[in-house]
Amino acid sequence: MEFTLQQYFALMFGLVFTQNFVLSQFLGLCPFFGVSKNRESAIGMGVAVIFVMTMASVVTMLIYKGIFLHPSLQQYHMAQYLDIVSFILIIASLVQFVEIVLKKVAPALYQTLGIYLPLITTNCAVLGVTQMKLTEFADPAYSLAQAVWIQGLLGIFGGIGFTLAIFLMAGIRERLEAAPIPECMKGMPIAFLAGCCMALAFFGFQGFI
Amino acid sequence: MSIVNEFTKGLIKENPVLVLLLGLCPTLAVTTGVSNAVGMGFAATFVLICSNVLISLCKHGIPKEIRIPIFIVIIATFVTVVKLVMAAYFPALKASLGIFLALIVVNCIILGRAEAFAFKRGILESLVDGVGMGLGFTLALCLIACFREILGAGTFFGIPLADGLEPYTQKIFVLSPGGFLTVGLILAVSAYFKNKKDKTLKIQSNLSNGRIEREKQLLTGVEIVK
Amino acid sequence: MDIIAIVTPIVIMAIIGAILGLVLAFASKKFHVEVDPRTEEVSEALPGANCGACGYAGCAAYAEAIVEKGAEINLCAPGAGAVVEQIAKIMGLSATMNEPNFAVVQCDGDGVRNRFKYSGVTTCKAASVMGLAGSFQECPYGCLGLGSCVEACPFGAITLNDNNIAKIDEDICAGCGKCIEVCPRNLIRLDPESRVIVVRCQNHDKGAKANKACNHACIACQKCVKECPFDAIHIEDGLAVIDYEKCKLCGKCVAVCPKSLIVNLRAERKERRAIRVEKANNP
Numbered sequence: 203m204e205f206t207l208q209q210y211f212a213l214m215f216g217l218v219f220t221q222n223f224v225l226s227q228f229l230g231l232c233p234f235f236g237v238s239k240n241r242e243s244a245i246g247m248g249v250a251v252i253f254v255m256t257m258a259s260v261v262t263m264l265i266y267k268g269i270f271l272h273p274s275l276q277q278y279h280m281a282q283y284l285d286i287v288s289f290i291l292i293i294a295s296l297v298q299f300v301e302i303v304l305k306k307v308a309p310a311l312y313q314t315l316g317i318y319l320p321l322i323t324t325n326c327a328v329l330g331v332t333q334m335k336l337t338e339f340a341d342p343a344y345s346l347a348q349a350v351w352i353q354g355l356l357g358i359f360g361g362i363g364f365t366l367a368i369f370l371m372a373g374i375r376e377r378l379e380a381a382p383i384p385e386c387m388k389g390m391p392i393a394f395l396a397g398c399c400m401a402l403a404f405f406g407f408q409g410f411i
Numbered sequence: 412m413s414i415v416n417e418f419t420k421g422l423i424k425e426n427p428v429l430v431l432l433l434g435l436c437p438t439l440a441v442t443t444g445v446s447n448a449v450g451m452g453f454a455a456t457f458v459l460i461c462s463n464v465l466i467s468l469c470k471h472g473i474p475k476e477i478r479i480p481i482f483i484v485i486i487a488t489f490v491t492v493v494k495l496v497m498a499a500y501f502p503a504l505k506a507s508l509g510i511f512l513a514l515i516v517v518n519c520i521i522l523g524r525a526e527a528f529a530f531k532r533g534i535l536e537s538l539v540d541g542v543g544m545g546l547g548f549t550l551a552l553c554l555i556a557c558f559r560e561i562l563g564a565g566t567f568f569g570i571p572l573a574d575g576l577e578p579y580t581q582k583i584f585v586l587s588p589g590g591f592l593t594v595g596l597i598l599a600v601s602a603y604f605k606n607k608k609d610k611t612l613k614i615q616s617n618l619s620n621g622r623i624e625r626e627k628q629l630l631t632g633v634e635i636v637k
Numbered sequence: 638m639d640i641i642a643i644v645t646p647i648v649i650m651a652i653i654g655a656i657l658g659l660v661l662a663f664a665s666k667k668f669h670v671e672v673d674p675r676t677e678e679v680s681e682a683l684p685g686a687n688c689g690a691c692g693y694a695g696c697a698a699y700a701e702a703i704v705e706k707g708a709e710i711n712l713c714a715p716g717a718g719a720v721v722e723q724i725a726k727i728m729g730l731s732a733t734m735n736e737p738n739f740a741v742v743q744c745d746g747d748g749v750r751n752r753f754k755y756s757g758v759t760t761c762k763a764a765s766v767m768g769l770a771g772s773f774q775e776c777p778y779g780c781l782g783l784g785s786c787v788e789a790c791p792f793g794a795i796t797l798n799d800n801n802i803a804k805i806d807e808d809i810c811a812g813c814g815k816c817i818e819v820c821p822r823n824l825i826r827l828d829p830e831s832r833v834i835v836v837r838c839q840n841h842d843k844g845a846k847a848n849k850a851c852n853h854a855c856i857a858c859q860k861c862v863k864e865c866p867f868d869a870i871h872i873e874d875g876l877a878v879i880d881y882e883k884c885k886l887c888g889k890c891v892a893v894c895p896k897s898l899i900v901n902l903r904a905e906r907k908e909r910r911a912i913r914v915e916k917a918n919n920p
């Protein structure tokens with residue numbers, strides 16, 4: 203299965219804007235509301251998510267296509283029932299691995315990203331991106347390399363979409379600090395309404411593709 | 412705390428969605444219709460009960476250092492069970508829940524209850540806690556879904572409420588912005604009543620230790636600001 | 638169903654699990670970082686308010702700095718004596734206590750005249766950014782009374798009095814200095830407990846203008862300057878300023894100030910300190 207340049211662009215644009223993970227697919231809402239109090243930590247979380255999502259996408263697709271759907275093992279239908287268990291295991295180990303390596307190799311980066319890493323294990327955007335197009339990739343028309351490549355792109359651009367959303371949200375919430383908000387709307391409720399407005403705005407991209 | 416308490420706390424006082432703000436992703440994603448919400452709620456309740464019981468059962472055999480990966484694998488196993496059962500008996504529901512069925516694994520409610528409750532308590536308590544929290548989750552989903560489905564599509568469980576409602580429904584409620592809007596407003600209403608209660612409680616408790624004067628000053632001071 | 642269909646997935650999962658486990662075990666060995674267990678102990682001893690008074694990003698960062706970089710252990714303002722002693726015990730050092738600092742508002746403000754009743758943006762910073770500075774109050778230097786410092790205080794030590802002027806409850810004030818940053822008029826200062834003579838005004842205008850703006854504004858009358866036996870108080874740019882290097886805290890200027898805006902906090906602080914000491918002795 204070959205992708206045209208146009209299809210690539212549609213895929214990327216869609217993941218960042220029209221199909222934005224947070225605002226239109228409701229993936230990764232916990233960190234979206236939890237870590238968006240200021241822009242600095244929002245960027246930290248965003249970069250960590252891009253990194254883990256890309257890695258997780260590539261590794262899970264390798265296992266899925268390379269082992270579960272391997273011609274000699276296909277008869278056991280592992281792709282149908284082992285995907286969730288194995289993927290979450292891989293993501294959890296991957297996050298742990300990144301944490302360990304980062305701590306040693308780049309302590310400065312670990313200082314800024316480290317606290318967000320454990321949160322990513324339960325970030326549904328990561329498991330979500332690995333599950334999103336799974337049935338599509340089960341199609342033998344995709345070769346192993348192609349599936350990994352496209353899934354990797356899903357990971358990167360999904361992560362970029364998440365980062366964009368959480369960064370904008372952090373900017374809005376910093377401004378909201380100075381706004382006169384009714385007592386009962388403070389905190390989460392107003393954050394949700396801000397999310398609503400952002401989702402509406404991103405809705406405007408809908409006609410592009 | 413009695414067993415009854417363990418059960419009822421999940422419904423309202425410690426409602427996982429509306430009070431603890433856990434499991435937001437499925438809450439917003441599957442509440443476009445009441446039937447989806449009920450399906451998601453029961454699926455999560457099943458997983459929650461099973462994982463709570465199993466973890467409580469094995470709590471002495473699980474080493475503390477690697478408990479989180481073990482919890483996740485246990486939860487993932489039950490999610491797979493739900494997924495296969497649903498694929499066999501409710502294929503339409505499975506299709507409309509989509510990837511959010513698989514995402515029950517990373518629903519913070521389930522991992523949170525495993526970590527905070529089941530790992531420390533007995534089997535019966537964990538079972539009751541699972542049922543209570545699960546039903547609380549289902550209840551919250553249904554509440555949100557009611558608003559969204561009735562306002563957005565003019566239907567309830569997919570059945571049209573009245574003829575000719577079409578021009579009056581607000582499509583926005585079943586789309587993504589409506590999810591944020593509905594949950595935001597529901598949270599605001601619950602915060603409004605909670606604040607009222609908290610304020611009186613605060614003043615009452617301070618009466619006892621004689622700091623009421625300063626507290627009053629603080630309260631009035633805050634009111635001047637706002 | 639044949640047995641291989643069950644065994645194969647189990648074997649494959651076991652292999653995946655084993656590989657992941659081995660990789661993790663290898664990584665944690667290869668990339669092992671020595672973490673001093675004392676860091677955690679110190680960070681538990683700290684109050685956890687993350688106020689930043691110590692100059693580090695938060696309590697955890699300060700704990701790390703103490704253990705790894707040998708930072709001073711008496712920087713935690715909110716924790717004060719008890720925490721320093723605890724940290725000293727963990728680190729095996731002797732405790733030296735700093736004199737506690739208190740935030741001091743350099744505006745009496747009780748006599749300020751308002752041009753009109755203001756109800757608009759509710760933070761001082763926003764009000765001063767939007768060019769409202771000096772528009773609803775006659776005094777362009779004084780406390781705006783919108784309470785940004787009240788919100789900024791992590792301990793709830795600041796309140797607004799009846800005239801909407803920030804007042805600091807020194808029983809609660811931990812001297813973290815968060816309020817200093819948020820005050821757009823730079824009215825709040827951190828003073829050691831012993832610095833008891835304070836000029837509660839920042840109005841730099843000439844006498845007549847200042848007098849018009851506020852009953853309690855410095856009119857640069859020079860009385861305090863003449864009275865001071867140590868040459869410690871001067872009029873700088875229309876405002877009495879105390880040179881604390883020279884000031885012996887005798888309090889003579891307090892008596893002569895016609896606007897009673899120089900205050901002596903000695904008696905008040907002595908009383909508070911006595912209460913604090915008594916409380917610490919009989920908990």
